[in-house]
Amino acid sequence: MTAPRLHVHKLRAGFGGKEVLHDLELEIAAGTVTAIIGPSGCGKSTFIRTLNRMHELVGGAWVKGRVLLDEQDLYASDVDPVLLRRRVGMVFQKPNPFPSMSIRDNVVAGLRLTGTLSRGQTEAIAERALRQAALWDEVKDRLDDPGAALSGGQQQRLCIARALAVDPQVLLMDEPCSALDPIATARIEDLIHSLRGRYTIVLVTHSMQQAARVSERTAFLLRGELVEVDDTRKIFTKPNDRRTEDYITGRFG
Amino acid sequence: MNPTRLRARQIERLVEAICLTAALLPLLMLGGLLLDVLVQAWPSMRLSFLTHYPSRAWASAGILPGLVGSVLVVSLTALLAVPVGVGAATYLEEFAAPGRFRRLVELNLANLAGVPSIVYGLLGLALFVHFAGLGHGLLAGALTLALLVLPIVLLATREALRTVPDSLREGALALGATRWQVTSRVVLPHALPGILTGAILGVSRAMGETAPLLLVGAVSYVTFLPTSLDSPFTTMPVQIFGWVSRPQAGFSANAAAGIVVLLLTLTGMNLAALVLRARLRRDPT
Amino acid sequence: MISAHTDRAFEGELRLLRERLQRMATRADEMLADAVRALVQGDAELARQTAHRDRAVNQDEVDIDEQCLAMLARWQPMASDLRLIFAASKLASNLEQISDLAVNICERADELATGGFRGPYTFIPHMSEVGREMLRDAMTAFLTANTDLAQEVLTRDDEIDDLHHQVVSTQTERIRAGDIDVRQGIAVQNVARFLENVADHATAIAEHAIFMVHALDVRHAGKRER
Numbered sequence: 001m002t003a004p005r006l007h008v009h010k011l012r013a014g015f016g017g018k019e020v021l022h023d024l025e026l027e028i029a030a031g032t033v034t035a036i037i038g039p040s041g042c043g044k045s046t047f048i049r050t051l052n053r054m055h056e057l058v059g060g061a062w063v064k065g066r067v068l069l070d071e072q073d074l075y076a077s078d079v080d081p082v083l084l085r086r087r088v089g090m091v092f093q094k095p096n097p098f099p100s101m102s103i104r105d106n107v108v109a110g111l112r113l114t115g116t117l118s119r120g121q122t123e124a125i126a127e128r129a130l131r132q133a134a135l136w137d138e139v140k141d142r143l144d145d146p147g148a149a150l151s152g153g154q155q156q157r158l159c160i161a162r163a164l165a166v167d168p169q170v171l172l173m174d175e176p177c178s179a180l181d182p183i184a185t186a187r188i189e190d191l192i193h194s195l196r197g198r199y200t201i202v203l204v205t206h207s208m209q210q211a212a213r214v215s216e217r218t219a220f221l222l223r224g225e226l227v228e229v230d231d232t233r234k235i236f237t238k239p240n241d242r243r244t245e246d247y248i249t250g251r252f253g
Numbered sequence: 254m255n256p257t258r259l260r261a262r263q264i265e266r267l268v269e270a271i272c273l274t275a276a277l278l279p280l281l282m283l284g285g286l287l288l289d290v291l292v293q294a295w296p297s298m299r300l301s302f303l304t305h306y307p308s309r310a311w312a313s314a315g316i317l318p319g320l321v322g323s324v325l326v327v328s329l330t331a332l333l334a335v336p337v338g339v340g341a342a343t344y345l346e347e348f349a350a351p352g353r354f355r356r357l358v359e360l361n362l363a364n365l366a367g368v369p370s371i372v373y374g375l376l377g378l379a380l381f382v383h384f385a386g387l388g389h390g391l392l393a394g395a396l397t398l399a400l401l402v403l404p405i406v407l408l409a410t411r412e413a414l415r416t417v418p419d420s421l422r423e424g425a426l427a428l429g430a431t432r433w434q435v436t437s438r439v440v441l442p443h444a445l446p447g448i449l450t451g452a453i454l455g456v457s458r459a460m461g462e463t464a465p466l467l468l469v470g471a472v473s474y475v476t477f478l479p480t481s482l483d484s485p486f487t488t489m490p491v492q493i494f495g496w497v498s499r500p501q502a503g504f505s506a507n508a509a510a511g512i513v514v515l516l517l518t519l520t521g522m523n524l525a526a527l528v529l530r531a532r533l534r535r536d537p538t
Numbered sequence: 539m540i541s542a543h544t545d546r547a548f549e550g551e552l553r554l555l556r557e558r559l560q561r562m563a564t565r566a567d568e569m570l571a572d573a574v575r576a577l578v579q580g581d582a583e584l585a586r587q588t589a590h591r592d593r594a595v596n597q598d599e600v601d602i603d604e605q606c607l608a609m610l611a612r613w614q615p616m617a618s619d620l621r622l623i624f625a626a627s628k629l630a631s632n633l634e635q636i637s638d639l640a641v642n643i644c645e646r647a648d649e650l651a652t653g654g655f656r657g658p659y660t661f662i663p664h665m666s667e668v669g670r671e672m673l674r675d676a677m678t679a680f681l682t683a684n685t686d687l688a689q690e691v692l693t694r695d696d697e698i699d700d701l702h703h704q705v706v707s708t709q710t711e712r713i714r715a716g717d718i719d720v721r722q723g724i725a726v727q728n729v730a731r732f733l734e735n736v737a738d739h740a741t742a743i744a745e746h747a748i749f750m751v752h753a754l755d756v757r758h759a760g761k762r763e764r
Contacts, residue, residue, distance in 0.1 A: 054427060059351045086429030096420035100442050110428030113438050159424070166428055209614050236616045238753030248616040250544045 003031040003200040004070040004169050006051065011065035013043075013050050015058065020046045022224045024065075028217070033192060033201040035211035035232065038221035039247065044204045047221065048172050051202060052088035053081040069170070086114070089163035093175040095155035097147035097162070103139050106147040106158055110166040125165055133161035134191050153184025160191065171195065173203045177210065189214050208248050212236045220244045287516075294509035302510055306476045307492065311503030316511050318475045319492035322391075323460060323518070325479060326488055329395030330402055330459045335452045337399075338406030346414040347436045366404040373401040374465030382469055389470025390483030397469045398462060402455040409451020413444040446530045453526035457519055463490040489515045548613050555605055555626055556681055559633075562598035563677040565591065566633045567670055569640035570736060574666040577647035577729060578659050585647035588640065595637035602630040621753060625746040629680065632739040632746075636673065639732045639739075646725045646732075655722045660708050662726070665701045665733045668694065672740035680747035691744035692756075698737035705730035 006028035013021040020043045028034050036044045049055035050063055053074060067074040074084055097106045107126040111117035117125070126143065130136040135157040139150070147158055156176055163171060173192075177185040192214045195201060205211050211218050212232060219229035220241070228241045239245050297311070305315020349355045377397025387393040417440050425435040441448075466488055474495060475487045489511055496508035543549040569591050576585035606627040609615065615623060672691050679688035706727050713723040745757050 052427065054423065057423075057426065082429055082431050084429075085427055090427035092420060092423060092427075094420055096418070096424040098421060098424070098439060098443075109425070110430070113425055113428060113430040113434045115434075162424075162428065208616060212616070237620060239617055245617050249619045250548065251542065 002169075003198060005030040006170065006200060006202070007066075007068040008051075009066040009068065011047075011050060011063070011067060013046055013055055013061070013063045013065075015062075016060040020224050021050070024226045026219060026226060026229060028200060028202065030200055031197045032217060033196050033203060033215045034217045034219060035215035036202065036204045036219050036221060037206075037208055037211050037247075040206075041223075042221040043224040044221055045174055046224075048090075048174050048202055048204050051170070051172055052085050052090055054085070054090065056081070086110070086166050087168050088170040088172060089166060089168035090172040090174065091156070091159050091163055091176045093178050095152055095159050095179065097150070097155050097158050099146065099148040101147055102144045103147050103150070103158060104143040107161045107165050109162055114166075126161075129161040129165035130158075132164050132195070133157045134187065134194070135161055151184070153180050153187055156180060156184070156188060157191065160188075164195075169199065171199045171201045173201065175204055175206055178206060185210070208236070220247060222247070290509050290512050290516075293506060294513050295506070296503065297506040297510035298513070302507075303514065307474050307495075311496075311499075311501055311507050314496075314504075314507055316489060316492055316507075316514055318478060318487050319489040319511065320514065320518075321478050322471070322475070322486040323488040323490075323515075325391060326395050326398060326466075326486065327456055327460050329391065330398040331452065331456045333395060333399035334402040334406050334455060334459075338403050338452075338455070339410050339448055341403075342407045342410035342414060343436060343441070346411055347440060348432060362404050362407060366408055370401055370462055371464045371468070373397055374468030376400065377465060377469045388483045389472075389485060390481075391479050391486045392482040393469050394466050394471055394486065394488075397465050398459040401462065401465060402459050405455035405458060406451055409454060410444070410448045413447025413451060414440060416447060417443045446533045449526060449529055449533070453522060457522060460519055460522070461490055461515070463488075463494050466491055467494070489518070543619075545613070548609075548615075548619075551605070551609055551613075552619070552622070555602065555609070555623070558598065558602050558605070559626055559629055560677065560681060562595060562602065562630065562633045563673065565595050565598065566636045566640065567673055569595070569637050570643070570666065570670055570673075573640045573643040573647060574663060574733075577643060577650065578657065578663055580647075580651040580656055582648045582651040585644040585651065589644035589648075592637050592641045595634055599630045599634040603627055606630075618750070621750045625680070625750045629743055629746055632742050636736050636739050639736050642732050643729050646729050650722060650725055653719075653722060655718070655725075659726065659729075661701050661705045662729060662733070665698065665705065665730060668698055668701065669733050669736040669740065672698070672737050673743070676740045676743035676747065679744055680750065683747070683751045685748050685751050688744040688747040692741055695737060695741050698734055702730050702734040 006026075008024050008026040008028070011021055011024040011026075012019060024047065036047060038044050046055055051067060051074070053063075055061050055063060063075060065075075069087070072079070074088075098109055101109060104122065104126045105112070107129050108117055108122050111121075111125065127136060127140075130139060135154060138154060139145075139158075147155065150158060156179075160171075160176075177188050180188065189210065192201060192203070196216075203211070203215060215232045217229060218232045218235040220227045220235065220239070220243075222243055228235065228239055228244045230240065234240075235244065236248060239248065245251075301313075302315050303320065304317055305313060306317055308314040345355060345358060349358075374397060377393060377400065381387045381393040381396045382389060385393075387396070421439055421443060422435055425439045426432075430438070470485070471487050471491045472485060475485060479486045493508045493511040493515065496504040496511065499505075543552070569588055572584060572588040572591075575581070576588055606623045609623050610620075613619075672694050675687055676691045678684065679691060709718070709723040709727050709730075712718045713720050742757070745755075748754060748756050
């Protein structure tokens with residue numbers, strides 16, 4: 001399966017009477033890494049959660065507009081959000097391996113949870129996903145250890161392996177390095193570089209340096225509005241919008 | 254050292270001393286109580302006490318029907334209350350949409366847990382004994398106790414479910430699991446130790462109850478073991494209650510010995526829960 | 539114009555960087571003025587003294603580069619800040635080379651004065667005036683983000699080229715006429731070339747100013763596109 005493109009069209013989302021995202025329009029090319037930056041509360045997390053329909057799990061949450069995955073609207077009435085989430089994987093801010101499961105079980109948890117793991121596949125799938133997540137060499141001798149026994153950075157890569165094991169086409173990452181030290185962060189970023197092309201990756205990050213390092217396109221969100229989206233090089237050297245300039249140079253105010 | 258620092262330190266010591274006393278006081282009281290019971294029970298402390306039926310002669314009387322009755326009633330209660338309680342709590346926490354209905358149910362639950370047990374006894378008498386026609390038997394007693402224990406199990410389960418971090422639910426949902434898959438494979442296993450604690454707590458409560466059982470029809474003087482769900486029965490607290498109301502000194506020794514047996518059974522149950530929890534924590538798969 | 543940075547320490551560093559650039563430019567400009575004065579007045583002593591002031595300018599370049607490097611490492615600046623710091627380092631190099639050119643002029647001044655040469659230095663003072671004006675305007679353009687002024691500097695490059703040619707042909711004429719010694723004539727022509735190079739550096743600074751404001755690299759663009 002090849003990585004799809006994403007097209008966000010007239011997207012509005014919010015909670016109850018409060019609109020968090022206003023009329024977003026965004027094109028995400030297939031197999032690229034797109035970074036979403038913006039100050040806290042700008043709607044970054046809400047936005048990324050509309051891409052795998054996790055947003056609607058919170059009480060009172062609503063979404064209007066369209067998100068096209070290739071030609072398919074994620075919000076069409078015949079789309080089952082549960083099945084959709086197998087195509088659009090997600091990695092969270094805090095590493096959240098299942099504490100009661102071993103490393104191996106964590107990796108195949110997605111398949112096991114959904115009952116799509118056939119016997120005898122476990123080892124092969126676990127190894128493939130762990131290799132993809134650049135964790136295999138570190139854990140191959142202790143696959144039965146609990147996932148929670150790994151370091152924070154390893155746990156996060158375990159979570160990435162877990163997401164990849166379901167064989168998604170899109171990978172959403174919600175501040176995946178905010179709880180990690182610089183070395184662990186560098187490993188994840190290296191991993192993101194290696195996943196580019198095979199997956200369409202959307203990365204929410206607080207670190208502009210990280211956005212600058214790993215993404216090809218960067219979108220700047222401010223108070224639920226998409227201020228600017230452009231090539232990452234362009235955004236960080238010469239953004240078009242004054243608000244982007246002020247934000248990335250730290251003159252926000 | 255300057256005077257304010259010195260004063261601050263003195264206050265800290267004082268607070269520490271008060272807290273220590275507060276912690277020790279109930280322990281001392283409990284110790285005293287236990288000692289008193291043991292001394293009183295001493296004349297009746299013999300192995301045959303466990304294997305004999307009640308008798309008019311205090312020295313040959315035993316607690317066997319109470320022991321067996323208690324174990325049976327409590328097991329039945331657990332069988333009825335735990336699945337329903339856990340199920341209801343799981344529904345409320347994991348499935349029900351937050352809203353007026355959920356708030357109403359939760360408010361009532363808190364109230365139910367505070368209702369005096371005698372009220373449950375009356376309810377059981379009306380509902381199970383008379384309306385459902387179950388008679389004054391084992392099942393009616395267990396159902397009544399189940400009503401009593403249900404809110405406790407439910408509230409404890411709810412607390413246990415609330416300690417499961419949302420990040421785990423989200424992690425599982427993001428992998429494309431359904432609500433039920435998330436609940437059954439991730440949330441419940443994670444909350445199991447807490448749920449078990451709640452269940453044991455509730456069942457222990459049932460073990461000590463007397464009043465509702467007396468209302469539903471447990472009798473203190475039974476000379477046979479129950480054979481069916483509608484058999485007449487007794488439990489340890491009921492038997493103890495019966496002995497306490499006899500004037501002869503020997504029977505109060507029997508009552509004290511009954512209390513010892515009851516306490517040992519409770520301790521045994523709590524210990525079992527502790528071991529179970531520890532084992533689940535270590536190897537939860 | 540530019541709102542203040544949230545981090546006041548960074549804001550302070552930026553201010554210091556601008557001040558250093560300004561100070562360095564002033565030093566280079568004054569060296570140039572004194573070098574040409576020493577040449578025209580035949581003052582060998584002034585020429586030697588002026589040449590020594592090169593050290594201060596060299597130190598300025600080192601300081602500015604160190605500061606730029608430290609700012610890049612510590613703040614990882616973005617967008618306009620990044621462009622400013624990137625350009626500042628290049629500017630320092632341009633200014634240092636201008637001071638080297640001033641030193642070259644001083645050497646010729648010393649040589650000519652000691653050799654008893656007394657001019658005339660037709661067009662040289664004017665060339666120096668134009669070159670220094672370009673330098674000052676380019677610096678102002680850079681420090682105030684004034685791209686109109688920077689564009690103006692770029693257009694004056696032709697003026698300097700013309701003056702250079704006139705100096706060369708005038709001096710060639712004199713040599714041919716036997717009015718002056720060949721070596722002395724060539725020395726004066728060299729001075730004109732140095733001044734032309736000064737103008738080139740001023741032009742480069744103006745180009746950095748445009749890059750800093752518009753992120754547009756105009757260095758190798760044709761004149762029409764400027």
